Amino acid sequence: MKSWFSAGPYLGGLLFLLLLGLVNQWSAGGKPLFLRQLLWTIVGLGVFSLAAFLDYRRFRAFQKLLGLYLVFILLLLFLAFTHQRWLHLGPLSIQPSEFAKPFLVVLLASLFSESQEEHLSWPLLAGATILALGPVLLIAISDLDQAFLILVIACSLILFAGLSRKTLLVLGAGFFLLSTLAGPVVWKHLKPYQRARLISFFKPGKTHKRWSYQTRQALIAVGSGGLTGQGFKRGLSSRLHYLPAKHTDLAFAVWAEEWGFAGSLLVLTLYSFILSCLLKAAYQARDLMGRFLVFGAACVLFWEIFFNIGGVIHLLPAASLPLPFLSCGGSALCSNMILLGLATSVMIKRFSFI
Amino acid sequence: MLLFLLLAKLAYLQLVRHDFFWRLAQQRTFFRVPLPAPRGRIYDFRGRLLAGTRPTFNLYIDPYYLRGKEDKVLKELASLLGEDFVRLKEEYLFKKKRGYGEILLRRGLDRDTVARLEARRYYLPGLKLLAQPERYYPWGREFFHLLGYVSPITKKELQALKSQGYGPEDYIGRSGLEKLFEKDLKGEKGELELERDAFGRVVKVVGGKPPVPGRDLYLTVDSHLQLQVYRLLKDRSGAILILSPRDGKVLALVSSPAPDPNQFIAGFTPSEWKELLKDPLHPLLNKALQSYHPGSTFKPLTALAALKAGLVKPQEEVLCRGFHRLGRRVFRCWRRWGHGKMELIQGLAQSCDVYFYVLGERLDIDYLAGFARACGFGKPSGLALPGEEVGIVPDRFWKRKTFGDKWHKGENLIVAIGQGALEVNLVQLVKFYAALANGGTLYRPYVISSLKTPEGETLKEFGPRKEARLPVSSYWLEWIKRGLQEAVNGKKGTGRAARLKEVVVAGKTGTAQVVRIKRKKKSAPKEEIPYEERDHAWFVAFAPVKDPQIVVGVFVEHGGHGGSAAAPLAGKILKTYFAGGK
Numbered sequence: 050m051k052s053w054f055s056a057g058p059y060l061g062g063l064l065f066l067l068l069l070g071l072v073n074q075w076s077a078g079g080k081p082l083f084l085r086q087l088l089w090t091i092v093g094l095g096v097f098s099l100a101a102f103l104d105y106r107r108f109r110a111f112q113k114l115l116g117l118y119l120v121f122i123l124l125l126l127f128l129a130f131t132h133q134r135w136l137h138l139g140p141l142s143i144q145p146s147e148f149a150k151p152f153l154v155v156l157l158a159s160l161f162s163e164s165q166e167e168h169l170s171w172p173l174l175a176g177a178t179i180l181a182l183g184p185v186l187l188i189a190i191s192d193l194d195q196a197f198l199i200l201v202i203a204c205s206l207i208l209f210a211g212l213s214r215k216t217l218l219v220l221g222a223g224f225f226l227l228s229t230l231a232g233p234v235v236w237k238h239l240k241p242y243q244r245a246r247l248i249s250f251f252k253p254g255k256t257h258k259r260w261s262y263q264t265r266q267a268l269i270a271v272g273s274g275g276l277t278g279q280g281f282k283r284g285l286s287s288r289l290h291y292l293p294a295k296h297t298d299l300a301f302a303v304w305a306e307e308w309g310f311a312g313s314l315l316v317l318t319l320y321s322f323i324l325s326c327l328l329k330a331a332y333q334a335r336d337l338m339g340r341f342l343v344f345g346a347a348c349v350l351f352w353e354i355f356f357n358i359g360g361v362i363h364l365l366p367a368a369s370l371p372l373p374f375l376s377c378g379g380s381a382l383c384s385n386m387i388l389l390g391l392a393t394s395v396m397i398k399r400f401s402f403i
Numbered sequence: 404m405l406l407f408l409l410l411a412k413l414a415y416l417q418l419v420r421h422d423f424f425w426r427l428a429q430q431r432t433f434f435r436v437p438l439p440a441p442r443g444r445i446y447d448f449r450g451r452l453l454a455g456t457r458p459t460f461n462l463y464i465d466p467y468y469l470r471g472k473e474d475k476v477l478k479e480l481a482s483l484l485g486e487d488f489v490r491l492k493e494e495y496l497f498k499k500k501r502g503y504g505e506i507l508l509r510r511g512l513d514r515d516t517v518a519r520l521e522a523r524r525y526y527l528p529g530l531k532l533l534a535q536p537e538r539y540y541p542w543g544r545e546f547f548h549l550l551g552y553v554s555p556i557t558k559k560e561l562q563a564l565k566s567q568g569y570g571p572e573d574y575i576g577r578s579g580l581e582k583l584f585e586k587d588l589k590g591e592k593g594e595l596e597l598e599r600d601a602f603g604r605v606v607k608v609v610g611g612k613p614p615v616p617g618r619d620l621y622l623t624v625d626s627h628l629q630l631q632v633y634r635l636l637k638d639r640s641g642a643i644l645i646l647s648p649r650d651g652k653v654l655a656l657v658s659s660p661a662p663d664p665n666q667f668i669a670g671f672t673p674s675e676w677k678e679l680l681k682d683p684l685h686p687l688l689n690k691a692l693q694s695y696h697p698g699s700t701f702k703p704l705t706a707l708a709a710l711k712a713g714l715v716k717p718q719e720e721v722l723c724r725g726f727h728r729l730g731r732r733v734f735r736c737w738r739r740w741g742h743g744k745m746e747l748i749q750g751l752a753q754s755c756d757v758y759f760y761v762l763g764e765r766l767d768i769d770y771l772a773g774f775a776r777a778c779g780f781g782k783p784s785g786l787a788l789p790g791e792e793v794g795i796v797p798d799r800f801w802k803r804k805t806f807g808d809k810w811h812k813g814e815n816l817i818v819a820i821g822q823g824a825l826e827v828n829l830v831q832l833v834k835f836y837a838a839l840a841n842g843g844t845l846y847r848p849y850v851i852s853s854l855k856t857p858e859g860e861t862l863k864e865f866g867p868r869k870e871a872r873l874p875v876s877s878y879w880l881e882w883i884k885r886g887l888q889e890a891v892n893g894k895k896g897t898g899r900a901a902r903l904k905e906v907v908v909a910g911k912t913g914t915a916q917v918v919r920i921k922r923k924k925k926s927a928p929k930e931e932i933p934y935e936e937r938d939h940a941w942f943v944a945f946a947p948v949k950d951p952q953i954v955v956g957v958f959v960e961h962g963g964h965g966g967s968a969a970a971p972l973a974g975k976i977l978k979t980y981f982a983g984g985k
């Protein structure tokens with residue numbers, strides 16, 4: 050029980066964020082979306098507790114996981130060939146690409162925990178690369194932003210696992226070579242709107258006339274929030290439908306408009322609190338598997354937050370990614386809850402030596 | 404941590420640039436719709452309405468509700484309006500591109516069309532029929548030249564007048580009093596502040612202010628008299644001005660022919676408009692403000708100038724043999740066989756040209772011109788209606804400036820009988836006769852008696868204004884009046900057609916030559932002379948002579964002789980005026 054108690058603030062912060070997400074959906078999406086989000090939150094909490102009570106050490110059995118992984122890859126393959134993002138199961142719509150993140154984190158964690166040395170060995174690195182590239186490539190076909198996010202997460206994990214200086218140099222050089230060669234090819238195959246996003250971001254002398262409609266409306270919403278915001282359900286941009294995708298990609302804009310800088314500060318503080326809890330847990334984890342798991346969860350959370358908010362406030366090119374907890378979407382919520390559940394499991398297992 | 408980067412940018416956006424984005428949000432979300440102000444009304448001196456506003460039905464359409472079914476709805480609308488679908492759609496697309504939200508598609512719909520549209524409302528989503536104030540004139544042509552008219556603002560005017568609150572759907576006063584008092588009549592627009600969503604739909608009314616109606620004008624004009632007078636001129640080109648000699652009040656001012664001012668609001672078809680411009684009777688010109696040769700109506704002024712200078716005595720006799728010789732030139736009297744012995748009274752009464760040639764020969768032109776200017780000629784009459792021509796009072800300086808030539812004595816003689824370069828307008832002439840009638844005071848003619856708020860509160864009163872006195876003693880004026888009385892009542896008077904049984908009328912005829920005498924076949928009957936070459940007919944009269952109440956000036960363009968074309972009209976006007984028991 051002591052362990053649960055010590056995880057209290059972390060759990061409290063998480064619940065608070067979930068609550069804020071519900072409040073935000075109430076404003077952005079109205080009652081039907083709110084109820085859906087409420088349902089998903091309950092499901093997410095269930096998944097969370099399930100994962101938290103699970104003994105993560107069971108996942109060490111890498112071979113068993115590999116079988117599941119292959120099934121998952123097949124699913125992605127099926128979706129990629131039918132050009133779908135969603136899997137429709139009766140009334141439920143699931144976005145399998147979201148679940149690639151927890152899957153990959155668990156897989157890589159269990160893979161890396163085999164490592165006995167300080168640096169990753171070549172075979173392990175190669176294995177990790179192959180494991181990561183599978184979903185990345187398959188998802189890239191239908192959802193480039195998501196694929197990029199997964200790539201970044203995988204790279205972060207690999208870097209965290211540690212690479213020798215030599216390997217790092219070789220990889221760096223290889224990456225540089227690859228990007229200069231493949232850059233133009235990739236550019237050619239980007240969809241027009243994706244190109245436009247990049248252009249609008251990197252073009253010098255950005256005036257507000259050059260902003261894309263979405264960026265412009267997001268910035269207006271965020272900026273017009275001011276210090277204290279326009280008030281719950283009173284944001285001009287969200288109430289009058291100026292914000293596209295206001296309950297998913299631009300959920301943060303709705304939040305910032307209605308609650309102002311104070312609200313933004315609160316959300317960011319909660320995020321950093323949870324992240325710092327996770328990082329602390331990663332260092333205190335009893336074994337390598339736990340450390341990698343918790344760090345993986347933190348990575349996923351961090352990059353999702355960074356890419357989403359960065360996109361909304363025009364710090365990065367606009368990306369179509371959901372913001373953890375604040376955006377609507379069951380798959381994303383569940384996937385995040387699984388990861389955080391696992392991380393919690395690591396946290397509370399810290400003191401048990403069974 | 405990278406999250407601090409996010410925080411920093413958020414702080415920048417939400418705290419530093421807050422005002423900028425707030426303004427952007429405001430611009431995007433709120434918009435203002437002008438509420439037209441009803442134009443001020445115009446009343447005659449009895450309070451009869453001459454120009455008012457009435458609700459008219461304007462057709463608006465909101466493109467938002469037409470999405471995806473534009474063709475279907477517009478086709479339906481075109482058939483209901485009885486218009487061509489393709490042209491309607493073109494217009495719709497053009498206006499849609501230009502504006503945001505609702506489009507004003509048609510205005511001034513008649514009741515039948517409104518009823519038809521209402522009945523089919525279900526098939527016409529986004530359609531809105533709004534009753535909005537519009538100018539209308541209960542009388543049409545009779546008051547056109549006095550009141551003027553309003554018509555839609557042009558693009559160019561809009562650019563210049565935007566700062567004064569004009570919008571693209573506004574009307575603007577074009578001539579007459581509508582133009583002169585545009586600022587008072589137009590009122591102040593109100594506006595409605597609306598909140599709109601991303602699709603351009605109006606969500607709710609946020610605020611605004613009601614329009615302030617324009618101020619009402621009360622005129623000195625008697626609308627009964629005005630209507631009768633216009634009827635007299637019907638089918639003829641000309642103008643009639645009736646003044647009160649006691650204070651310069653305008654009782655009636657008409658110019659004929661005139662278009663219907665209501666039609667400027669509905670709009671002319673191009674062919675109608677072309678016809679209007681090509682009409683030889685020039686319906687768009689206010690002939691009371693155009694300058695013409697005054698002809699013999701100028702003779703009293705010549706006589707006064709000569710009397711004052713002592714160049715002639717009233718009793719002095721001049722022999723008229725039908726012509727007057729000056730050097731090698733011969734000047735003819737209008738009566739070719741002559742008038743015989745003429746003194747002042749008969750000279751005026753019979754309008755003997757030779758008598759005035761003699762006066763003209765004695766007068767110095769600069770003195771005569773100065774005298775005429777002191778009597779109000781050659782400068783604005785003071786009525787202030789737009790488009791007035793001030794005419795020409797020629798003298799040596801004018802001749803040198805205009806033709807670079809020196810003055811010839813012969814021109815004196817021509818000016819003395821109101822011909823040559825001399826040009827006056829009806830208002831100046833009637834104003835001068837009013838001064839003759841009232842004993843020498845030149846009153847500024849005025850047509851507005853007061854300016855009131857729509858609630859009836861008086862904002863400004865206008866009263867008589869003495870401009871000057873005629874530069875002669877009333878003794879000489881009495882002589883002239885006797886001459887004018889003789890002209891109407893004397894056996895050989897030229898203005899006998901204006902004689903009345905009940906009241907003693909004094910007046911003077913005038914026949915202004917349009918083409919030089921030599922070119923004209925002298926004895927040809929009027930009908931054989933082309934219209935453009937026929938003389939202008941004048942007659943100015945006042946009555947009763949003892950205590951004048953009314954001055955009537957009649958001008959008939961290309962009407963022929965003043966005695967036969969203009970004097971009878973003045974006679975009729977005086978008769979009805981005095982029969983009316985004023």
Ligand SMILES: [Zn+2]
Binds near residue numbers: 724737742756757
């Ligand atoms: Zn004669």
